[in-house]
Amino acid sequence: MPRTKRGSAPSIRDVAAVANVSVPTMSRYLKDPSRVSEKKRVAIAAAIEKLNYRPNPIARALALDMSESIAVMSADTRLYGRTQTFYGIERKAQEIGYPTTIYVLDSRGGDWMLGSVRSCLDRSPAGVILIDYDRLTDSVVSHIPATMPMVIIGGPRHEDRAQIQLCEYDSAYTMTKHLLALDHATVHYVSVPSDVDAREDGWRMALSDAHVPAPAPIATSWDAEEAVAIGRQLGEDESVTAIFAGNDEIAMGVMRGLALAGKRVPDDVIVAGFDDHTLSRVWNPPLTTIRQHFDRAGEHAVSMLKQQIDDVVNNRPRGEAWTMFDQIAGELVERESTGTVFL
């Protein structure tokens, strides 16, 4: 196995040799990792880490001082959790002197989404933060070489990347248990659009642990108006006394629908949401919810990314920040929509 001389930067040939792949394969990987097999991808990532290899584009960009920008990849930036996370990223990045660049991931996926990813990587950012509240990770992460500093917020766990999760499963479990304890036979769930909804999983597990049968979860879009129709339907079903919505905006739409069906909140039906949207506390009645610390997650992601960038800039071996995994817990916030009155 060839070794590089102590102190000299490893070349693409060195990495290819250690990974036991050809140089053209290495080139393909650096352009788009998804173009090589899963097995080779893993071998190359390991070799990159072992040799502390960084390819020319980043070195050039650093030399030109043109890459001092943190790239944020996110789907629809209008959604509440994203604007809050992005705010935390901006604030922290500004504090440490990095401007932020947003690349909007096209939710149509496929080539549309890859276009945004390529456009981002072509400009050699100092690092990438992926906001993964839409579970787009699997299709995006595989296109980002292991040489690029990166932090993922949300999404399923990627062991070989730095990541921050928001404990949605635990929070949903806690909320469901709390609603059951308010003496309800079961809790109906209106889900956020997501292929793998950790909130739904937490709700289901809490019901299962309490030996309560789970009613079929009701799917809806991000559009709160659609939730109005769902709320009206639930309001016409006398067996429905407790509703847990996948986010606050959906909970608000559901409450409007309940009102249209002649039901009072919390007297006839209790409702809880998720996120602690700015407007949740002024809703009529104010909404019980899970406070998610989106801005804190954003700030923390920048700190983790900064450590990775520093490793690159100072030509140090990759530290623990490259695969760090942190969780930021949510908090149950009780308000009048679940009948609790506070002094």
Added chain:
Amino acid sequence: MPRTKRGSAPSIRDVAAVANVSVPTMSRYLKDPSRVSEKKRVAIAAAIEKLNYRPNPIARALALDMSESIAVMSADTRLYGRTQTFYGIERKAQEIGYPTTIYVLDSRGGDWMLGSVRSCLDRSPAGVILIDYDRLTDSVVSHIPATMPMVIIGGPRHEDRAQIQLCEYDSAYTMTKHLLALDHATVHYVSVPSDVDAREDGWRMALSDAHVPAPAPIATSWDAEEAVAIGRQLGEDESVTAIFAGNDEIAMGVMRGLALAGKRVPDDVIVAGFDDHTLSRVWNPPLTTIRQHFDRAGEHAVSMLKQQIDDVVNNRPRGEAWTMFDQIAGELVERESTGTVFL
């Protein structure tokens, strides 16, 4: 007066001579226009336009293909109008192949804000879009040289720049007139935080035209919770029967406060907002408001900016897109918070 040869690019000396200023003054202007006197600033801007001058940094960036990014300057990106405008910008910029970079203007102003502006200009973006819903224009525009493609959205009119306004004065006038016509003695106004609030001006003029005395406008912050206290106070005043809020989130807070004071909307008090926030239609009762086409303004700004960038890229004289002024009208949307029932 010196003239440049036909076809050769004008130099900084040529511009200085036409503007009748020294070359060091020109250098200062290009670094930060606010560092030269108002009189010289106007003369230099005119000379730049006359000679179609562009300084080296942009030319170099274009040659290196490093400036293909549209920089968006905005204060607090979490606020509704901004996320919507930014969404329109992103969508259109993506369509024409430009990534967008956001530079958050620090609302503490002064050196903090100038830091963001400099950080942006140092990276030679292809063009700048300034979202000016906070009336920060006056302090920002003077720091951006006339050589930089730029579009301002909102804010007071700058004759020498491209700008899009949202007709807030007209919309507020229309709304106030509409509320008076619903047989109310007067309309109380709860204002958005702004030094020069066109919405407040429109409200005041409508009352004046109807020979109705204007009650003192009530100031509040962007925090909807503060509006709850205001709503409660207004609810305890029997003379208050119609309230117009500077934006929808404030209107929602006011409605919650009215409920706490035992007042029903629309039976006892009617309430209208401004912006058509996504949640306005699912509020209980749904909120009468002015629909603002933020996303359309964002898209249109990118189109105007693209024309300016094309002038630079193709070394053409500056076309009309550099000083174009467009207005995008709002629409009154009637919902149940003002007592109107629709089929």
